[in-house]
Amino acid sequence: xxxxxxxxxxxxxxxxxxxxxxxxxxxxxxxxxxxxxxxxxxxxxxxxxxxxxxxxxxxxxxxxxxxxxxxxxxxxxxxxxxxxxxxxxxxxxxxxxxxxxxxxxxxxxxxxxxxxxxxxxxxxxxxxxxxxxxxxxxxxxxxxxxxxxxxxxxxxxxxxxxxxxxxxxxxxxxxxxxxxxxxxxxxxxxxxxxxxxxxxxxxxxxxxxxxxxxxxxxxxxxxxxxxxxxxxxxxxxxxxxxxxxxxxxxxxxxxxxxxxxxxxxxxxxxxxxxxxxxxxxxxxxxxxxxxxxxxxxxxxxxx
Amino acid sequence: xxxxxxxxxxxxxxxxxxxxxxxxxxxxxxxxxxxxxxxxxxxxxxxxxxxxxxxxxxxxxxxxxxxxxxxxxxxxxxxxxxxxxxxxxxxxxxxxxxxxxxxxxxxxxxxxxxxxxxxxxxxxxxxxxxxxxxxxxxxxxxxxxxxxxxxxxxxxxxxxxxxxxxxxxxxxxxxxxxxxx
Numbered sequence: 001x002x003x004x005x006x007x008x009x010x011x012x013x014x015x016x017x018x019x020x021x022x023x024x025x026x027x028x029x030x031x032x033x034x035x036x037x038x039x040x041x042x043x044x045x046x047x048x049x050x051x052x053x054x055x056x057x058x059x060x061x062x063x064x065x066x067x068x069x070x071x072x073x074x075x076x077x078x079x080x081x082x083x084x085x086x087x088x089x090x091x092x093x094x095x096x097x098x099x100x101x102x103x104x105x106x107x108x109x110x111x112x113x114x115x116x117x118x119x120x121x122x123x124x125x126x127x128x129x130x131x132x133x134x135x136x137x138x139x140x141x142x143x144x145x146x147x148x149x150x151x152x153x154x155x156x157x158x159x160x161x162x163x164x165x166x167x168x169x170x171x172x173x174x175x176x177x178x179x180x181x182x183x184x185x186x187x188x189x190x191x192x193x194x195x196x197x198x199x200x201x202x203x204x205x206x207x208x209x210x211x212x213x214x215x216x217x218x219x220x221x222x223x224x225x226x227x228x229x230x231x232x233x234x235x236x237x238x239x240x241x242x243x244x245x246x247x248x249x250x251x252x253x254x255x256x257x258x259x260x261x262x263x264x265x266x267x268x269x270x271x272x273x274x275x276x277x278x279x280x281x282x283x284x285x286x287x288x289x290x291x292x293x294x295x296x297x298x299x300x301x302x303x
Numbered sequence: 304x305x306x307x308x309x310x311x312x313x314x315x316x317x318x319x320x321x322x323x324x325x326x327x328x329x330x331x332x333x334x335x336x337x338x339x340x341x342x343x344x345x346x347x348x349x350x351x352x353x354x355x356x357x358x359x360x361x362x363x364x365x366x367x368x369x370x371x372x373x374x375x376x377x378x379x380x381x382x383x384x385x386x387x388x389x390x391x392x393x394x395x396x397x398x399x400x401x402x403x404x405x406x407x408x409x410x411x412x413x414x415x416x417x418x419x420x421x422x423x424x425x426x427x428x429x430x431x432x433x434x435x436x437x438x439x440x441x442x443x444x445x446x447x448x449x450x451x452x453x454x455x456x457x458x459x460x461x462x463x464x465x466x467x468x469x470x471x472x473x474x475x476x477x478x479x480x481x482x483x484x
Contacts, residue, residue, distance in 0.1 A: 033399075046427050046460025082459035141462040142451050174370055174397060174470070175463065216401045252400045255426045302426050 035250045037261020037296035038223050039180045039209035042146030042169040044136050045079030045302075052076055053300040061292030063281050065099035066120075067108050069291065075132075087132040091154065094124040102281065109289055112192045128156030140169045140178075150182075159190040176213040178221075181206065187233060204228045211250065219250040223261055229289060240276045242269045242290050258299040265292050330422050331432060334393065334406075337419040341408035342381035342388050349380040353482060367477035369470040372396070376478060387411055390483060392475055396467040398425045405468060407475050413484060415440045415472065428461030431468055440472055445480040449473040 034053070035041060045051055055073040070093065077087040095110030098120035105117035115121045132152045140146030146169035154161040166183040184205035191198045204227070211221030225244040231237040248261035267283025269290070279287030286292070332340070338348050353376050355363070360371045372395060381388040390409040395402040404422035409415060418437040423429050430436065439455050449469050451457045457465050 049427065049460070079460075139462055141466045142457065174467070176397070213397075254400075254424070 033252060033257050034259050034298050034300060035178065035211050035219050035252075036180060036209040036221065036223055037248045037259055037298070038225060038263065038294070039182055039207045040134070040148075040150060040165065040167050041178065041180050042136055042138070042140055042148035042167045044083060044085040044134050044148070045077055047079045047082045049079045049302060050077065051300050051302045053298060055296065055298040058295040059291040059293070060295070062097075062100035062108060062286045063102040064104070065101075065106070066096065067098075067100040067291065068094075068096045069108070069110055070094040071127075077132075083136045085134050089128075089130045089132065089152075089154075091127045091130060091156075092125060093127050094122070096120070096122040102279065102286070107288070112194075114192065114194060126156070128154040128159055128161065130154035130161070134167070140171045141175070145170045158193060159188065161186065161188045163187075178209075178211045180209045180211075182208075200233060202230045202233050204230075209248070211248070217251055217253050219252075221248050221250075222246070223248055223263060225263055225294075227290075238272045240269060240271045240279075240285050240287075240290075242285050244294060246294075255302040256299070258297070260297045261295070263294040265290065329424070329429070332419055332421045334421065337393075337406045337421055338379065338381070338391050340419055341391055341406065341417045344383050345381040345388050346384065347382045348391060349382060351378050351380050352376065353378065355482070359482070362481055363474060363477050366481060367470075367474045369474040369477075371474060371478075376475075378483075381408075389416055390479065392478075393421075394471055394475060396471040398423070398467070399428070399463055400425060403431075403464060403467065405471065407472060409475075409479055409483075413444055413476070413479050415443045415476075417441065418468070418472070423464075425464065428458070428464035430458045430461050431464045433458075436465075440469075443472070443476070445476040447473075447476070449476075 033043070053075040055075065057071040057073070059069040061067060072092050073089050075087050075089045077085055079085045093110060097106045097108050097111050099106055101107045106115065106119065106121050107117060111121050130152050132150070134148050134150050136146070136148040138145060138147040148167040150165035150167055152163040163184060163186045168181040170179045171177065172179070184207065186203045186205070187200070188202065189198045189200045206226045207223065209221055209223045211219045213219050223246060226241065228241045229239045231239050243266040244263035245266055246261060246263035248259060250259040251257065265284045269280050269283060269285035271277035271280055271285060276285065276287065279285050284292060338345070355371065355374045355376065360374060363371050377393040379391040381391050389411055392407045392409070394407065395404050401424040403420065406419045406421060407415065408417040418440055420432045423432065436456070436458060443449065448454045449472060451466055451469055455469050
């Protein structure tokens, strides 16, 4: 499992990103606020408003031993129009792994191929700077449903990524109940520090969230994630599918909000090759990319 | 904790500290101030609260398309001596995080006379207090469309507040039509 080595230029993603970002620069709405941990709603920041967001995304648990992959994101958002917001992120990662593979060795995403498989591994590193654009085409408050386009290209010394998303939102019960669906396509180019060739892979994700307003300032909900991983950019190279489900909790007051969500992998994973099937244990897939639990904690400050 | 970690933690810690401290909540008008603005000639506001049964609440929902939040509607008869000037209704609608407290003044004929925002506690959208936006409702009666971007203009960045206040006016006009007329 892992990247298929390929010398294809990553600069294609740069060009595609700029072109797609350019296409999005056109262009009203309400504050963008992360009421879900893993799902985006279709709302955008009002024109001229800023938001600072701090996000922690953790992934824990492999076959055995210890594995913790902590992704830190600091984001600054700005509302260019009432329908279009842009953002810049600084992303870094801390990985700790110790004898977590099925065979008792140390590995997983963030552990370089050259690391000693028989000892623990830990490293904190800056990963990428990414840019985000969200353009709202339909408002959940005025139209039958909300719809927005999302694009996030990321650039780093050893990793390039582009992530287009289709965001859908439908509100019920006078906006007390919010249902949101994201369809995500993620393409990634990456290499280890001491390896010259770039590997590439992609993922499709469907992420569904349901959030209910429990009381003033408080929301609680459930989120579901369906991921299909491909070893290359070809649809014929599907590696596995995995499913996650869990609760979330959101608090907002005045200009501050915070959200926490935890997703547990469901024991219904499917591997499309023998290698992938070997990475399934108790119905859950681990191997290089998947973990037992995903956690997101984020907070935002509007100004 | 090494220097790199300390540096990285400054931003999130600053956000956590600043978030709960900064505040946007505002009480714009006390009840009596709102009543005076709506009916400057009145010398008395007679409490006339009505508690709706579930059946009556369903009737309001059926007529207006908007769910009533509570069974008890706070209202006053605005009077000048023995002359009936109109109804003053205090209400609440959902804001993004909290409730927006507002008031609707109706003339004796049931037409909207004035709208006032008493409390607004949201980060954005306080533009609904603007006189020009509120004036769009004046003269409207039961049966008016009251739809954003149709007969009521939306305010960019305040869509949720605009929608819920517009729905609130529609609901209270149905309440008037069914129980006050």
